Amino acid sequence: MTGIGFHPFDLVSAAGIIAAAASIWLVWRYRKNTALSIWRTCTCVLLCLVFLQPEAVRNDLGARPELAVAVDVSGSMKHTGRLDTSLRALAALRHELENRYRVRYYAVAEHAVAAGSLDDIPGMKSPNGTALASSLEEIRRDGADSLSGILLFTDGNEQGPAVPARPSAGVPVTVVTPQARRAITDVAVRSAQIADFAFKNTPVEVRVTLDALGCNGRSVMLSIVREGSTPAVEAQKQVRFTQDRQNIEATLSFTPTASGEQRFRVEASPLEGEYSTENNTLGFGLDVVRDKLRVLFLCGQPGHEYAFLRHVLKTDPMIELVSFVILRNPENIALVSEDDLALIPFPVHELFTRDLFDFDVLILQNFTYRKFGFMPEYLAAIRRWVMEKGGGLLMSGGANAFGSGGWYATPVADVLPVTAPAQGEGFDESLFRASLIAPRHPLAAVSDDEKKCRAWWQEAPELDGIQLMEPKPGAEVIARHPFAETPLITAWEKGKGRAAAVASGTTWRWALASGTPEFYTAFWKNTVRWLANAGADRQLRMSFDRPRYYAGQDCTIRLRSKEAINGQALSVTVIAPSGKRSVLTPVPSGSREWTASFNFAASGMYRFTARLTRGGVEKAQAETVIEAADLDLRENSALDINDAACAELAANGGMVLDDAAFSAGHAAIAVKQTYRSVQEEKIPLWESSWLLALACLSLAGEWLFRKMKGIV
Amino acid sequence: MKRIITVTLCFILFCAPAFPLQQDRFVFGQLKYDGMWDPYPETWQDILEFIVTTTSIRCEGRRRVVSLDDPALFSTPFLVILGSGIFPALNERERASLRRFLSNGGTIFAEDSTGLKGSAFDGSFRREIAKAFPESRLKRLTPEHPVFRAYYLLRKAGGRRLTSPFIEGLDVGGRAALIYSQNDLIGAWAKDRLGNYLWECVPGGQTQRFEAQKLTQNILLYSVTGTYKSDAIHQQYLNRKLER
Numbered sequence: 001m002t003g004i005g006f007h008p009f010d011l012v013s014a015a016g017i018i019a020a021a022a023s024i025w026l027v028w029r030y031r032k033n034t035a036l037s038i039w040r041t042c043t044c045v046l047l048c049l050v051f052l053q054p055e056a057v058r059n060d061l062g063a064r065p066e067l068a069v070a071v072d073v074s075g076s077m078k079h080t081g082r083l084d085t086s087l088r089a090l091a092a093l094r095h096e097l098e099n100r101y102r103v104r105y106y107a108v109a110e111h112a113v114a115a116g117s118l119d120d121i122p123g124m125k126s127p128n129g130t131a132l133a134s135s136l137e138e139i140r141r142d143g144a145d146s147l148s149g150i151l152l153f154t155d156g157n158e159q160g161p162a163v164p165a166r167p168s169a170g171v172p173v174t175v176v177t178p179q180a181r182r183a184i185t186d187v188a189v190r191s192a193q194i195a196d197f198a199f200k201n202t203p204v205e206v207r208v209t210l211d212a213l214g215c216n217g218r219s220v221m222l223s224i225v226r227e228g229s230t231p232a233v234e235a236q237k238q239v240r241f242t243q244d245r246q247n248i249e250a251t252l253s254f255t256p257t258a259s260g261e262q263r264f265r266v267e268a269s270p271l272e273g274e275y276s277t278e279n280n281t282l283g284f285g286l287d288v289v290r291d292k293l294r295v296l297f298l299c300g301q302p303g304h305e306y307a308f309l310r311h312v313l314k315t316d317p318m319i320e321l322v323s324f325v326i327l328r329n330p331e332n333i334a335l336v337s338e339d340d341l342a343l344i345p346f347p348v349h350e351l352f353t354r355d356l357f358d359f360d361v362l363i364l365q366n367f368t369y370r371k372f373g374f375m376p377e378y379l380a381a382i383r384r385w386v387m388e389k390g391g392g393l394l395m396s397g398g399a400n401a402f403g404s405g406g407w408y409a410t411p412v413a414d415v416l417p418v419t420a421p422a423q424g425e426g427f428d429e430s431l432f433r434a435s436l437i438a439p440r441h442p443l444a445a446v447s448d449d450e451k452k453c454r455a456w457w458q459e460a461p462e463l464d465g466i467q468l469m470e471p472k473p474g475a476e477v478i479a480r481h482p483f484a485e486t487p488l489i490t491a492w493e494k495g496k497g498r499a500a501a502v503a504s505g506t507t508w509r510w511a512l513a514s515g516t517p518e519f520y521t522a523f524w525k526n527t528v529r530w531l532a533n534a535g536a537d538r539q540l541r542m543s544f545d546r547p548r549y550y551a552g553q554d555c556t557i558r559l560r561s562k563e564a565i566n567g568q569a570l571s572v573t574v575i576a577p578s579g580k581r582s583v584l585t586p587v588p589s590g591s592r593e594w595t596a597s598f599n600f601a602a603s604g605m606y607r608f609t610a611r612l613t614r615g616g617v618e619k620a621q622a623e624t625v626i627e628a629a630d631l632d633l634r635e636n637s638a639l640d641i642n643d644a645a646c647a648e649l650a651a652n653g654g655m656v657l658d659d660a661a662f663s664a665g666h667a668a669i670a671v672k673q674t675y676r677s678v679q680e681e682k683i684p685l686w687e688s689s690w691l692l693a694l695a696c697l698s699l700a701g702e703w704l705f706r707k708m709k710g711i712v
Numbered sequence: 713m714k715r716i717i718t719v720t721l722c723f724i725l726f727c728a729p730a731f732p733l734q735q736d737r738f739v740f741g742q743l744k745y746d747g748m749w750d751p752y753p754e755t756w757q758d759i760l761e762f763i764v765t766t767t768s769i770r771c772e773g774r775r776r777v778v779s780l781d782d783p784a785l786f787s788t789p790f791l792v793i794l795g796s797g798i799f800p801a802l803n804e805r806e807r808a809s810l811r812r813f814l815s816n817g818g819t820i821f822a823e824d825s826t827g828l829k830g831s832a833f834d835g836s837f838r839r840e841i842a843k844a845f846p847e848s849r850l851k852r853l854t855p856e857h858p859v860f861r862a863y864y865l866l867r868k869a870g871g872r873r874l875t876s877p878f879i880e881g882l883d884v885g886g887r888a889a890l891i892y893s894q895n896d897l898i899g900a901w902a903k904d905r906l907g908n909y910l911w912e913c914v915p916g917g918q919t920q921r922f923e924a925q926k927l928t929q930n931i932l933l934y935s936v937t938g939t940y941k942s943d944a945i946h947q948q949y950l951n952r953k954l955e956r
Contacts, residue, residue, distance in 0.1 A: 301768040302936040303736045304789045308817050310938050315886050322945060325937055327863060329768045336926075339956055342861040342941055344949040366736060398736050399770070429735070461786075465735040505736040511817045513786040 017051055036709075039702050046695035065148035065671045067101035068139045071121050072154035074109040074130040076639055077178075080275070083122075085178035086153035089659045090118055097151075101671070104143070108135035108152070114142070132158050132649060140171050147171050149671035152649065153178055153659075156642030172670035173654035175646045176662045185214040185271055186639045188279035190247075192266045197287040197541065200259045201320075204286070206235075208266050210248050213275075213640045215241040221269040224252050226262060227283070234264070245640055256288040258358055261624050275639060282548055285624055287541060293532045296351070296359040297323035300367035300400040308508035309365065309396075312524045319528065322359070324351075329371065352378035356385050360532035366398025366505050368405035376411075383411040387495030392531025397467050398505035404467070417475035417492040418501045425469060428484050431462040435482040442530045443478050443491060443500070446522040461513035463488070464506040491530070498531050540612050540620040542572075549628045551603040559586055559594045559610055561620065569613045570594050577604025586610075600628035734787070738763075738936060739772040741788035743820075744779050748797040751825040755901040756792075763929055767863060769936060780806040785813055790935040793822040794898060795833040799840055807844045814845075814882075814889040819935040827873035827896035834894060841882060841890065850880040850892055857881070859891060861941040862933035863926075865953055870923030871895020872913050879927075887938060891931055900924035 024044050069090065077083040090097075097103055105115040107124040112135040115121050132154055139150060150173045188211040198204035206224060217240075224235040234254035241248065256262065263285055270277040295313055299306040302325055313321045324346055328334075334341065347355075352374075356362065362382065369379065385391040393415055395401055403425030407413055436444060436457040447453040457479070468486045471477050475492040491500040511520035545556040559570060572584040586594035600606065605627050612620040646656045654670045662669075740756045743749060756775045764771050778785045780802065785791070791813070793799075802810065814820065824833045842849065853859055859879070860866040869879045875895050881888030900921045902910040913920040941950070 301770060302933060303738065303769070304936060305736055307789070307819075307936050307938045310940065311817065311885075311887060314939060321943075323940060323943065325940055326768055327933070327937070328766070332767055333765050335766060336864065339953050340865050342863060342865040342946070342950055342953075344946055464787075508789065508817065509787065512789055512813070514816065515812070517816045 017048055019047075036702070036705060039698065039705070043695065043698040043702055046691065046698060050692060050695055064100060064102050066104065066143060066146045067097065067669075067671065068104050068106055068143055068147055068150045069097070069118070070106040070108045070112060070135070070139060070150060070152045070154075072109065072130065072132065072152070072157075073107045073121065073124055074157065076130065076155055076157040077153075080155070080184055080639055082155055082178040085659055086176070087118070087122060089176070089178065089663055090153065092663060094118055101148070106135075106139055108132065108139075108154070111135055112138040112142070130154075130157050132156070132645070136173060136649065143171070147672075149174065149669060150654075151176065151669050154646065154649075155639075156645035156649070157639070158642060158645040170652070170672070172652060172672060173650050174669035175650045175654065175656045176659055177641045177643075177646055177656065178659040183214050184275050184639055185218075185273050186275040186279070187212050187215060187220055187268045187271060188276075188639070189266050189268055189282040192282050192284045194284060194286060197289050198256055199291040200256055200288050202291060203253050203255045205251055205253050206264075206266065206284075208250050208252060208282075210239065210246075210250065210268060211640050212241045212243075212246045212248060214244055215246065215271065216244045217241065218271055220271060222250055222252060223267045223269070224254050225265050225267055226256075227265060228263075239268075256286065259288045259294075261285060261287050261622070263625070283627060285544075285626075287543075292318055292320040293361060293528060294320045294322070294359045295361045295363065295528060295532075296356065297321060297363040297365065298367045299323065299325040299365045300398065300405070301326055301329075303366065303398070303505065304508045305396070305398070305505045306365060308511050308520070309363075309524055312521050313528065316525060326367075326371070346372055348372050348374060348378065352381050356381060356391070357389055359391065361392040361394065361528050363394045363396065364401070364405075364407075365394075365396040366400045366405075368400035368407075369410070370406050379410040379412050383415055386415040386497035386499060390496040392497055392528075393499040394502065394527065394531055395500075396502045396505060396507075397465075401505065402467050402469060402501070402503070415494045415497070415499045416501055417472050417490040417494075417499055418469040418487060418503070419472055421468060421470045425467060428466045428468055428481065428486070431464055432466065432481050432483070433462050434460055434479040434488050436479050438476055438478045441476060441478045441491070443489060443523065443526050445526060446519040456514075456519045460519070461509045463504045463509055465504060467503040469501070469503055500527060500531060502527075540610055540622040542608060542610050542622040542624055544626060549600050549626060551600055551628050551630060553628070554597055554599050555626070557584070557586070557596045557598060557608065558589075559596070559622070561592045561594075561612055567614050568619065571611055571613075572596055573609045573611070574598060575607040575609075577602060577606065600626075603628050603630040734772045737770045737772045738932070739776050739788055739790065740774075741776045741778055741785075741791040743791055743793045744777045746800045748795055748825075749793075750777075751794055751796045752898050752902045754903070755898050758901050758903065759898075759928060759932070762925065763932060766929070767933065769933070780809045780813075785809065786816070786818075789818050790932065791818060791820045792898070793820055793837075794825050795823075795837065796825040796831075798832045799837040801836075802840050802844070807840075810844050814884045818889070820890045821893075821931050821935075822890060823893045823896060823898055824875075825896050825899055827871065827875050827894065827899065829875055829894070831894075837892075841892075845882060845884065848883050850882050850890075852878045853881045853888060853891070856942075857888065858937075858939045858941040859888065859930055859934045860927075861946070861950055862930040862937055864930055865950060866923070866927055866930060867954070868923075869893070869895060870900070870916075870920055870927050871897045872899035872911050872921075872924060874915065874920070888934075891934070895924070897924045897928045897931075901928065 024041055071083070071086050071090070073083060077086070105118050105121060106112045107115055107121050110131050113124060115124065136150060136152065140147060150171055152173055153176045155177060190209045190211050193207040194204065208222060219238055219240040222237045222239050223233050226232045226234050235252040237250055237252050239248060239250050263283060265281050265283040268280040270280055297310065297313065306325055310321070310323060313319050326346065327343060382393065386393050395407065395416060402408070402418070403420045407416070408420050413419065434457065436454070438444060439454060444457065445453060446456055466481050466484070466486060466488060468484065471487045471490045472492070475490050477487040478489040478491060480487045486503065488503050489500065491498065507520065510523065511517035514520060541560045543558045549555055557572065561568065570586050572586060574582050574584060576582070584596040584598060586596035589595045605625055607625050608623065610622045611618055650656045657665070740760055742756070760771045763769055776784065776788050778788055778791070822837060824831050824837070826833060838850065855867055869877060871893060873896055880892045882890035882892070884890070899911050900913055904910055909921065913924065916923070
């Protein structure tokens, strides 16, 4: 009973009360018999009670608080025995809970599913995903305002989408973290942090985070493996665990030796008896760019053209030069033993089967393939390197270049911007001054000052001899012989690459005979850079927001262009594992940046191809492959109790307990204190017939007493 | 008939270039100056023959003699300066020309043909080089320098005389643009009309002569290959050979 209330007054009640009050006053005023006075007073009080209709009000708290008991039935709970532990702890305190609360049971994993009773939960389906926060929101919505608290048994292995910062607002959540029934040994690579891109031949660091469970005193070998047809271990490090539950960070360093978009994976060597080895690896992508342009310079014979050009390239800090010059032909006589010669074999096979694709530019200066055991496939490789890989090819003149070197009969001729005239390639033996045809071409821009640039070309020292050729349709002649209708410098874009031809091997004269060699240097640097920029994929970079994706997850793709967005259109094509193709339309998010979203509907490999176009012409392309892992891996990727996630779930006035503390505390959990009007109970005291009978008897008794005593 | 021959000769003399077109061929240039500039007028032929026989270099079959104020200097990327007497003081124009030649990519091999320490040529030549390149100076080239590996794998400097156990280089624009020897390398090639060597090589005899000839060839190769042999790709091979 928490209070007494009265009915509102009415006329009858008022008259009765006044009459009673008057009677009491008269008794006291004329009291001659004390016993009678007391009797009459009691009778009046009884009558007041009848007239005032008092009633008792009881606020009943039990209507017991409503409690949602949720048990995480996901794979990580089931496989580790934590589900059994949870159910046992619950069963032990079941009656205590049900006496104290009105209990509703739920099984939670990807969603909250209501269970008829605790006994139903073990038989419920155990899905692989876990979305705790959103499941709690479902329980809260299901319980509406009557819910006083949530008791959640979970390991906190949250895999679901982000949920508002305070889940289950207003309803405190008590999180009970069950201990695993059996000892679990597991190492999981949780994350691998690395820069978006790295420079080739420059060490790069990877910060790896490992979750270890039951590994105290044991070690794993952590490796960075470059994926590909022949995976290669790039770095290794031994990691020793010193605690049973440990989150440990290790930094590995390696030096990428090949450029381009590459896939790596972090691997932790499996331990004996490990619960899951699927979570021992984590893949990541790395865009390896060159801090330098790589130039392969092959020269058929030593000469001043080689020496001068080599010096330009070698002293350019932005160029990494690998050069070979043929110092001796088979017909030359060796006067000393091979050991006394500073000659090395020309690694033609390695160059054209393996190394070529690692270069940006290939210069063939006065070089013929015929003397060095060139296989036909090497020539095809050069063509493919230009057409498909964006390589930049330059052929420069001399007695062994172009037709004289036999190049027109090879696949390389396809990518050259010049060809032999119908009457065959000839040679003009005369001094001539180059005539500039395309002053705005990047190769010709030897100075930022256009006047200086034109002046230099007009006064450039004469060259000595030129090979007579014809430009191919589509090729641009940048400079030519002033009289003979033959191009000196010709360039074009071919496939994904670029190619240029310089029909004279005496451009060293531009350096030696000029007032300064700077224009000569600028010309060759322009040429190499123009050739190297053919790799359009470098204009566009694509990155993803997570190192690992699972089936069903969303991803955010970030695309960055070297050039401002204005006038450019970008599209991303995704090919799903099923072969289904979808096109994303990225949204600009900066002056040179776009973002796009994508959902990995199923597990498997997804190929993303981004294309940047301007005026309908493709300017750049970026491509990468991302794997969406299976849900099993997602669920098993972290088997340890996720304390942080548990604390977050209990943040709104709840608490986190382990199962032992829960049992010891006799299910002392956090609930909301609720007093609700609907639970108010009114007990009408005046309605008691005994009270009325007592009042009537008292009146009758008092009347008889007065009659007998003769009191008026 | 005489008139036709005269006109033809005039045409050849006035219209033909001062030197035959060299294209991409190596030209043996030699500096002419007031003084004893040509102590070995015939040796260039033997040197070029040696080069052509043993290497893939295409050579112009004649020596080109130029002076510092000759425009042809700038068509002659490799220049030899020999002397057995005082090297004359250069005027401003000649000094600028020398400076421009080396700065623009030309290479000079200079040698004191006396093979004597403290000779007149050595002092005067060093003085003129110091005036032309006050910011740089001649330095010893170590055995690792590409000039010792340009073709033959050499471990030390040779010459007709071993006046200095080294050769020197003047760094211009990041390369040894001028190489200077006091050991009379070219003298080791000199022959008389009967084909016999003019000078004994002391103290090493014929072995020392061959070393001098190999170093001469290396210097010429260096002028057309630059620092090629210092590239990383060569190092493992060359070091392995040197260890044998």
